[in-house]
Amino acid sequence: MVENRPFLTVLSHLIVLLGLAIIAFPVWMTFVASTHSQQTMLQSPIPLLPGPHLIENYTKVLTEGYGRVGSTPVMMTLTNSLIMALGVAIGKIAISITSAFAIVYFRFPGRMYFFWAIFVTLMLPVEVRIVPTYGVVASLGMLDSYAGLIIPLIASATATFLFRQFFLSVPDELTEAARVDGASPMRFFWDILLPMSRTSIAALFVIQFIYGWNQYLWPLLITTKESYYTVVMTVSRQANVVDSVPSWNLLMAMAMLAMLPPVLVVVFMQRQFVRGLVETEK
Amino acid sequence: MEKRVTFNSRWLPYLLLGPQLIITLVFFFWPSGQAMYQSVLIEDVFGGNSKFVWFENFAQLFRDDSYAHSAQLTVVFSFLVAAIGLGFSLLLAVMADRVIRGATAYKTFLVWPYAVAPAVAGVLWGFLFNPSVGIVAWMLQGIGIEFNYVINGNQALLLVVIAAVWNQISYNFLFFLAGLQSIPKSLIEAAAIDGAGPGRRFWDIIFPLLSPVGFFLLVINIIYAFFGTFGVVDALTKGGPGHATNILVYKVYNDGFRGQDLGGSSAQSVILMIVVIALTFVQFRFIERRVHY
Numbered sequence: 001m002v003e004n005r006p007f008l009t010v011l012s013h014l015i016v017l018l019g020l021a022i023i024a025f026p027v028w029m030t031f032v033a034s035t036h037s038q039q040t041m042l043q044s045p046i047p048l049l050p051g052p053h054l055i056e057n058y059t060k061v062l063t064e065g066y067g068r069v070g071s072t073p074v075m076m077t078l079t080n081s082l083i084m085a086l087g088v089a090i091g092k093i094a095i096s097i098t099s100a101f102a103i104v105y106f107r108f109p110g111r112m113y114f115f116w117a118i119f120v121t122l123m124l125p126v127e128v129r130i131v132p133t134y135g136v137v138a139s140l141g142m143l144d145s146y147a148g149l150i151i152p153l154i155a156s157a158t159a160t161f162l163f164r165q166f167f168l169s170v171p172d173e174l175t176e177a178a179r180v181d182g183a184s185p186m187r188f189f190w191d192i193l194l195p196m197s198r199t200s201i202a203a204l205f206v207i208q209f210i211y212g213w214n215q216y217l218w219p220l221l222i223t224t225k226e227s228y229y230t231v232v233m234t235v236s237r238q239a240n241v242v243d244s245v246p247s248w249n250l251l252m253a254m255a256m257l258a259m260l261p262p263v264l265v266v267v268f269m270q271r272q273f274v275r276g277l278v279e280t281e282k
Numbered sequence: 283m284e285k286r287v288t289f290n291s292r293w294l295p296y297l298l299l300g301p302q303l304i305i306t307l308v309f310f311f312w313p314s315g316q317a318m319y320q321s322v323l324i325e326d327v328f329g330g331n332s333k334f335v336w337f338e339n340f341a342q343l344f345r346d347d348s349y350a351h352s353a354q355l356t357v358v359f360s361f362l363v364a365a366i367g368l369g370f371s372l373l374l375a376v377m378a379d380r381v382i383r384g385a386t387a388y389k390t391f392l393v394w395p396y397a398v399a400p401a402v403a404g405v406l407w408g409f410l411f412n413p414s415v416g417i418v419a420w421m422l423q424g425i426g427i428e429f430n431y432v433i434n435g436n437q438a439l440l441l442v443v444i445a446a447v448w449n450q451i452s453y454n455f456l457f458f459l460a461g462l463q464s465i466p467k468s469l470i471e472a473a474a475i476d477g478a479g480p481g482r483r484f485w486d487i488i489f490p491l492l493s494p495v496g497f498f499l500l501v502i503n504i505i506y507a508f509f510g511t512f513g514v515v516d517a518l519t520k521g522g523p524g525h526a527t528n529i530l531v532y533k534v535y536n537d538g539f540r541g542q543d544l545g546g547s548s549a550q551s552v553i554l555m556i557v558v559i560a561l562t563f564v565q566f567r568f569i570e571r572r573v574h575y
Contacts, residue, residue, distance in 0.1 A: 008480060012377040013384065019374045020391050023451060026406040027398075029417060033409065045420045095302040102298035105289050114299055121310045125509045127531050128554045131538035131547050132313035132320070140308075152309040160302065168285070175287040185289040214399035216513040217535070236401040236517040239408065248415060255405055262397035270393060274456055277396075 027259070034058070034253035041248040057253045066238050066250055074257055077231040080149075081213055082261070084230055087150035088212030089205050092159050097197065100163035101189055105175070121157045126218055134221050144225045153211075153218065159204055162279055166200050167193065203276035206269050210262045231258040314555065320548035339549035348525060349533070349550075356529045359443065360507030367447040367454055367503055368496065374451075375458035376484065389459065396452040400445075400510065404517025407445040431519070435526025438519045442527050445518060446511045454499055461495035462488065501565045508557065530554060 029048075033041055036051035065071035102108075103115050126133060133152060142148030170193065178188045219230045220237070235258045238251055266273050321339055343349045378388045398406075410418045413430040422429045431438040465488060473483050509531050515521060521528035521536055528536065534554060538547030 005480070009381055012380040015377045016374055016381070016384075016388050019370070019377075020388070023392070023395060023448065026403075026410055026448070029410055030406055041415060044415050044417075046415055046417055048417070095305065098298040099302040102295040104285055106291065106295035106298075107288050108292075108295045111295075114303060117311075118302060118306055121306050125558070127509050127512050128534070128558060129310075129313050129317050129551055130535055131544065131551065132316040133309060135316065136309065136313050151305060155302070155305040155309050172285065172287045175285070175289075179287070179289075185291060185294055188289070210397050214397075214401075214513075216399060216401040216516070221539070232399040232401050232513075235405055236513070239405045239517060248409065251405075252409065255402055258402050259398050262399075263394045266393055266397040267390065270390060273393065277453065277456060278460070 030252045030255050030259075033248050034250075034256050036249050038247050038249050046248075053249065057249050058257070061250050061253045061257065066234075066247065066254065072226045072229050072234060074231060074234070074254055076227065077229050077234050078257060078261075080228060081230040081232065081258075083146055084149050084215065084219070085209045085212035085262075087146065088153050088215075089208035091150060091154040092156060092208050093201055093204055095154060096156075096159035097163050097194075097201070100160050100167055101193065103160075104164055104167040105185065105188075118157050118160055121155055126153065130217065130221070137222055143222050144228050146228070148222050149215075149219055149228065149230075150212075153215065159208070162200060162204060163197065166197060170196060199272070199275070200279070202269070202272045203279055205276075206265060206273045207276040209265055213262045234258075317548045317551040317555070320544050321552045322545075339545045340553075343546065343549055343553070348528075351525060352528050352530050352533045355439075355525075355527070356508060356531075359439065359511075359527075359529055360504045362443045363446045363450070363507040363511070364500055364503040366443065367450050368499055370447065371451050371454035372458050372492075372496075375455050375462055376488070378455075379459060379462040385459070389456070392455050393452045395448055396450075398449060400449055400513030401517040402513075403445050403449045404442075404514040407441060407448070408518050411441055433523055435523050438523055438526050442511070442514055442518055445514045446507060449514065450503060450506055450510075454503070457495055457499055458492070461492050465491050498565070501561060505558070505561050505565070508561075509554075 029046075032047060032050050034057055035054040036047060037053050040047065040051060061074045063073050063075065065073045099114075099118065103111060137143060137148050137152055140148075142151070174192055175188065178192060183191070214232055215230070216232050216236065219228070220233045223229055223233075231254070235251070235254050238254065322334060322336060374388075374392070378385050378392075395403075408416075408431075410416050411429060411431055413419055413432055419429045429437055431441045469487055469491075470483055473487055478486065508529075511529070512531050512535070515527055515529060515532050519527045521532050530550065531554065534547055534550045537543045537550065541547070
């Protein structure tokens with residue numbers, strides 16, 4: 001602080017705290033709603049403080065789902081989301097680190113051509129080309145499969161760029177030393193480059209895990225079997241079902257479970273997260 | 283930039299590039315090409331027959347009132363999302379930056395909305411404003427405002443904007459805070475010695491120095507509002523009521539999957555692709571010049 005103005009400092013704290021309260025309010029209400037019985041949640045005004053049904057509600061959605069016949073237990077959708085998020089994060093990192101290695105450390109015909117081919121994909125989010133992409137996946141017979149959920153989403157240039165940028169900053173002396181010692185390219189990659197990229201990999205992992213977990217439109221389109229539903233799409237889908245008696249308590253418990261894993265990842269890997277955000281935008 | 287020292291191998295680089303290239307070709311170039319191809323065809327209602335019609339699909343789009351409405355709506359929507367989001371997060375970042383003790387703690391409390399899926403964010407805000415049980419809707423009713431986003435188009439749009447801004451707030455906040463913390467303290471101190479008060483210092487020193495970050499965030503927020511808000515819209519309003527929240531990216535999906543109008547939807551896809559490419563170009567040009575950040 002440049003000068004001492006206690007009033008302004010207090011005011012700043014107050015404004016930030018008010019902002020935090022506004023931002024946290026929807027999640028607080030979701031949590032509160034998930035701890036009450038269905039009856040309580042049907043009369044307005046709904047309570048502002050948690051109720052006694054927390055364990056009951058969460059056990060119910062985890063093992064039975066939303067509560068109608070044939071609904072998917074959240075345990076299952078959570079597992080699917082986890083598989084999808086891990087698949088997207090790991091897949092993206094794996095294919096982009098190797099292609100960045102090829103582009104930076106080798107000279108071969110068509111190199112720049114390939115580089116630009118990958119670069120173009122930076123530009124188009126799945127939502128934009130959704131109809132034809134669905135067609136392609138359908139004609140490959142990948143509907144209702146983990147491969148269909150994951151593979152179309154791992155083609156992205158951002159990660160390749162990040163690794164390319166990082167590899168370019170690795171000193172040439174290391175490569176020379178490795179070559180003098182007779183290391184093969186793959187040996188160099190495993191023993192030197194990969195350990196050095198640890199922090200970049202961690203940063204990317206956090207960002208891509210969230211990206212994969214939070215996918216909505218894609219799983220919504222390509223899954224018809226409940227055994228492949230992800231948790232984010234189930235929450236939203238149930239919220240839109242026109243039902244005579246909506247079970248807000250169960251729906252909100254599901255929403256809490258859908259938010260929890262990525263939020264925990266961000267909070268506990270905050271440094272990697274911030275780094276990932278800043279780096280992927282460069 | 284190029285490496286001086288490289289490896290030699292005839293086949294290894296292709297093997298390393300292979301997976302990424304194959305996935306890019308199959309799931310990117312093939313569908314994009316198909317979108318372009320279909321955008322110049324009109325498919326028979328009964329399937330099977332399709333006719334090459336040049337730019338008829340595009341011409342039809344530009345004549346279509348609902349497309350013009352959707353385009354206008356998208357512009358208004360992204361302006362609102364960017365303006366409210368940037369304003370609010372700048373305020374929070376400036377205030378958090380002012381207090382030395384607590385800035386890091388505040389950061390921890392502000393990073394998590396980013397991790398909430400847009401579709402879930404939509405459900406959360408829909409619950410708060412739900413006409414029958416929503417607590418905020420109930421409070422508003424208490425002060426005489428009838429809030430029902432299910433039937434009122436403007437209120438639906440407002441709610442989608444709020445949910446979209448909420449989802450993006452941590453991103454904006456983190457970049458603004460980083461930008462603020464990179465401004466040399468000596469500049470601020472010098473201004474303070476010359477007698478400039480906090481307000482004056484903000485407008486004359488901090489704000490101009492923050493403008494590159496601000497511009498960068500503006501582009502990112504517009505891209506986000508254009509394409510990243512699909513989940514929010516689908517969870518909250520499904521483009522309704524009427525067409526009050528039917529933004530372009532939602533219309534592509536709606537016309538293609540629900541309306542089964544493949545030619546029209548593909549033409550819309552192609553237009554959106556052009557928009558993304560233009561925006562990305564602006565973003566890259568700008569980042570190249572972003573020297574003092």
